[in-house]
Amino acid sequence: xxxxxxxxxxxxxxxxxxxxxxxxxxxxxxxxxxxxxxxxxxxxxxxxxxxxxxxxxxxxxxxxxxxxxxxxxxxxxxxxxxxxxxxxxxxxxxxxxxxxxxxxxxxxxxxxxxxxxxxxxxxxxxxxxxxxxxxxxxxxxxxxxxxxxxxxxxxxxxxxxxxxxxxxxxxxxxxxxxxxxxxxxxxxxxxxxxxxxxxxxxxxxxxxxxxxxxxxxxxxxxxxxxxxxxxxxxxxxxxxxxxxxxxxxxxxxxxxxxxxxxxxxxxxxxxxxxxxxxxxxxxxxxxxxxxxxxxxxxxxxxxxxxxxxxxxxxxxxxxxxxxxxxxxxxxxxxxxxxxxxxxxxxxxxxxxxxxxxxxxxxxxxxxxxxxxxxxxxxxxxxxxxxxxxxxxxxxxxxxxxxxxxxxxxxxxxxxxxxxxxxxxxxxxxxxxxxxxxxxxxxxxxxxxxxxxxxxxxxxxxxxxxxxxxxxxx
Ligand code: NAP
Numbered sequence: 319x320x321x322x323x324x325x326x327x328x329x330x331x332x333x334x335x336x337x338x339x340x341x342x343x344x345x346x347x348x349x350x351x352x353x354x355x356x357x358x359x360x361x362x363x364x365x366x367x368x369x370x371x372x373x374x375x376x377x378x379x380x381x382x383x384x385x386x387x388x389x390x391x392x393x394x395x396x397x398x399x400x401x402x403x404x405x406x407x408x409x410x411x412x413x414x415x416x417x418x419x420x421x422x423x424x425x426x427x428x429x430x431x432x433x434x435x436x437x438x439x440x441x442x443x444x445x446x447x448x449x450x451x452x453x454x455x456x457x458x459x460x461x462x463x464x465x466x467x468x469x470x471x472x473x474x475x476x477x478x479x480x481x482x483x484x485x486x487x488x489x490x491x492x493x494x495x496x497x498x499x500x501x502x503x504x505x506x507x508x509x510x511x512x513x514x515x516x517x518x519x520x521x522x523x524x525x526x527x528x529x530x531x532x533x534x535x536x537x538x539x540x541x542x543x544x545x546x547x548x549x550x551x552x553x554x555x556x557x558x559x560x561x562x563x564x565x566x567x568x569x570x571x572x573x574x575x576x577x578x579x580x581x582x583x584x585x586x587x588x589x590x591x592x593x594x595x596x597x598x599x600x601x602x603x604x605x606x607x608x609x610x611x612x613x614x615x616x617x618x619x620x621x622x623x624x625x626x627x628x629x630x631x632x633x634x635x636x637x638x639x640x641x642x643x644x645x646x647x648x649x650x651x652x653x654x655x656x657x658x659x660x661x662x663x664x665x666x667x668x669x670x671x672x673x674x675x676x677x678x679x680x681x682x683x684x685x686x687x688x689x690x691x692x693x694x695x696x697x698x699x700x701x702x703x704x705x706x707x708x709x710x711x712x713x714x715x716x717x718x719x720x721x722x723x724x725x726x727x728x729x730x731x732x733x734x735x736x737x738x739x740x741x742x743x744x745x746x747x748x749x750x751x752x753x754x755x756x757x758x759x760x761x762x763x764x765x766x767x768x769x770x771x772x773x774x775x776x777x778x779x780x781x782x783x784x785x786x787x788x789x790x791x
Contacts, residue, residue, distance in 0.1 A: 319502045321349045321522045324358040325515040334522065336499055339405035339640040339673045340630050348498045351523030356531045359490050359519045363461040364537055366488030366516030371458055373514075375430045378484055382426035385511035389419045392507065396472060396500060398632075403497045404471055405640045405673070406594045407631040418476040418504075421756050424773040425480030432456045432485065432781060439787065452787040458486035459540040459561060459780055463532055465525065465553070467545040468642050469597045471497035474565075475504055477756070478542045481776035483513060487540070491520040492532060494545075496642050498522045525549065533557050540780060544599075547693070547719075547765050563769030563779050565761060567693040568721035570600050570751035571714040573736065574607035574615055575707065578726035578748075584618035586726070587699065590750030592626055592677045595641050596650075596697035599766075600722040602750040603694050604683075606710045609703040616665055616681055616701060624666045626677040640673035641696060647675040650696035654678055657689045657700070667698065685716055693719065707732050715741050720763035722751035742766075 320327040330349035338345050349355075373381075389396065393415045400411035437452045439445045462485075464478030475493060482489045493501035498520075505520040521528070529549075533541055533556040543553050544565040554562060572590070574583050591602040607615045631639030641647045651670045657680050658664055667678025678698035683690055689700045704710035714723055722744035725736040733747045743762040746753055754760055761770040769779050 319346055319348055319499060321351060321355075321502065322505050322509075322518070322520045323351070323355050324362045324519070330355075334495055334524075336403050336497070338402050339642050340632075342672075345402045346499055348502070348522040351521045351528055353528065353531050355521055355523070356528050356535075359521050360461070360532075360535055360537050362516050362519060363488040363490050366514065366518075367458065367460045369514035370483070370486050370488050370517045373486065375432060378429040378486060379426040381508075381512040382422050382429060382480060382483060385508050386419045386422035386426065388507050388511055389415065389422060396503060399499050399503060400472055400497075401631050401639070403499050404468060405631055405642055407636055407639050408634070410594060414470060414473045417756055418472045421473070421476040421480045421773060424757055425484040425777070428481065428773045428777045429484035432777065437785070448790060450787055450789055452785060455784040455786055456781045457784055459782055460487060461490065461538045462487040462540045462542065462780055463490050463492065463538050465492045465529070465541065465543045465545065466494060466501065468494035468496040469594060469599075471500035472504060474544050475501045477544075477771045477773075477776065479504065479508065479518065481773045481780050482542070483508070483517070484773065485777050485780035487780055488516065489518050490532070490538075491518070492525060492529070493520065493522065495522070495524055529553070530556050542769075542776070542780070550767060561779065563761075563771070563776070564767035565599070565769070565771060566719075566721075566765060566767040567695070568599050568719040568751075568762065568766050569603045569690070569693050569717055570719075570722045570724075570742075571604040571606055571717070572602045572724040572750045573704070573707075573710040573714060573726065574605065574611065575710075575725065575727035575729065575732055576608045576610040577728045578611070580611060580615050580618045583615065583726045584622045586724075586750045587619055588622035588626065590724075590752035591699045592623065592638055592697045593752065595638055595675065597641060597695050598752055600744065600752045600754065601695070602699055602724070602752060604690055604713075605699050605701045606704045606713050607701065608710065609705055612703045616679070619679055619701075620666050623677045623679055628674050628676060638677060638697060641675060642673070644673040646696065647673045650675050650694060650698060653689050653694060654680060654698055657683055657687045660684070660687055662687065662689075662700070665701075685713055691717070707735060711736060711739050715739070718765040721766035722746065724750045
């Protein structure tokens with residue numbers, strides 16, 4: 319595909335192949351954008367801010383609603399594109415398209431709600447309604463840059479572009495190099511829906527090469543980033559005095575207390591630890607069962623996890639596809655081997671075929687092991703027993719990350735203790751960490767980032783508040 323920069327779909331002499339992670343075949347190529355393309359995109363976006371500001375809330379809502387309708391009509395094409403470039407199974411890709419559609423609908427609704435608030439200035443000493451009246455005005459940020467990761471190539475792009483358009487901004491998208499096709503198709507769809515030609519652009523190319531120029535430029539007012547912790551930190555340093563939203567990584571924990579229904583817990587961990595081959599920022603990575611049910615829980619989980627079939631993600635019936643790159647599957651393999659060498663026990667899995675890594679359970683993992691400390695982002699869970707709820711919460715919090723966490727218990731006191739004490743942006747009682755609907759506020763604590771997504775919350779971050787005071791005579 320071509321990239322959309324400066325109101326044109328353009329090619330470059332240098333291109334980057336987009337590879338099917340399952341069989342290594344080339345799905346397509348995209349242009350390798352460079353510094354000149356960044357400059358052109360920025361100049362266009364600055365002009366685009368005028369076109370976007372000129373649209374009323376009603377018009378922006380209509381465009382986003384139309385985009386949602388078009389996406390529904392193009393579901394199968396988008397789902398197949400996601401599976402081909404990213405490797406998740408077709409059933410998950412269809413859900414991703416449905417969720418992206420929902421994000422556009424939610425963004426359309428928010429476009430109509432960006433109102434002002436009368437501020438009761440007469441609450442200040444010496445001020446009366448006869449002397450001063452004041453209200454807020456919410457205005458667009460201007461140029462918004464949205465940088466997205468590989469693992470949800472449509473859904474996460476929609477969480478950026480939907481609220482940005484709802485807020486009346488001009489957007490420059492920079493999708494992940496592994497999975498740029500869904501974002502390019504979404505850009506075409508938004509243009510078809512009526513976004514002004516200068517209001518959106520999609521720049522492809524290596525983030526490491528063009529990212530600094532894009533993020534450092536003072537014409538950009540807002541950067542919304544989803545991706546790894548280290549790239550997020552670099553962007554924060556480069557960005558300087560800009561508004562930034564950081565949706566970063568995690569190594570999400572799930573605690574299992576002795577009063578939980580272990581069959582249900584096993585089903586929940588199998589669902590939340592291995593979807594998209596574990597390449598989900600809120601994938602269950604660390605499971606912390608109470609020692610009283612440790613063995614029974616492992617038996618129940620083994621039954622569920624060994625039933626997850628792997629293979630070609632386009633084939634119906636396959637439950638888990640490849641990782642995005644063979645190098646990532648090799649990395650997961652080496653972390654698992656390192657844990658086993660350190661005393662962990664392989665309960666199931668542990669094999670690799672190309673980019674497909676078998677769904678894996680490791681027991682007797684200690685908190686010092688790499689698989690407990692860093693973000694694995696792969697289809698393995700690390701199980702470590704705990705002595706008590708306090709011990710389990712301490713282990714859950716023994717992480718630089720804090721994006722999502724779950725506890726399984728029928729005890730309301732344990733559940734509330736967990737909700738209060740676990741340092742995490744999302745808390746789930748009786749489900750694993752991987753659960754999200756797109757209207758809720760979503761974002762991490764600690765090194766998992768800051769700022770919230772979910773159109774109602776993101777649109778606040780994509781706009782700015784002015785205070786207007788009338789001095790009356
Ligand atoms: P990544 O390597 O951090 O890349 C994310 C994006 O940043 C890509 O578009 C990448 O471009 C770009 N980039 C790289 N270097 C850059 C720079 N110097 N300046 C600006 N942009 C730059 O992440 P990933 O491997 O694609 O995705 C996995 C990570 O995303 C995991 O850590 C996961 O937890 C996190 N994630 C978080 C959430 C959340 O909501 N919190 C959701 C999903 C994923 P290139 O592809 O061209 O390098």
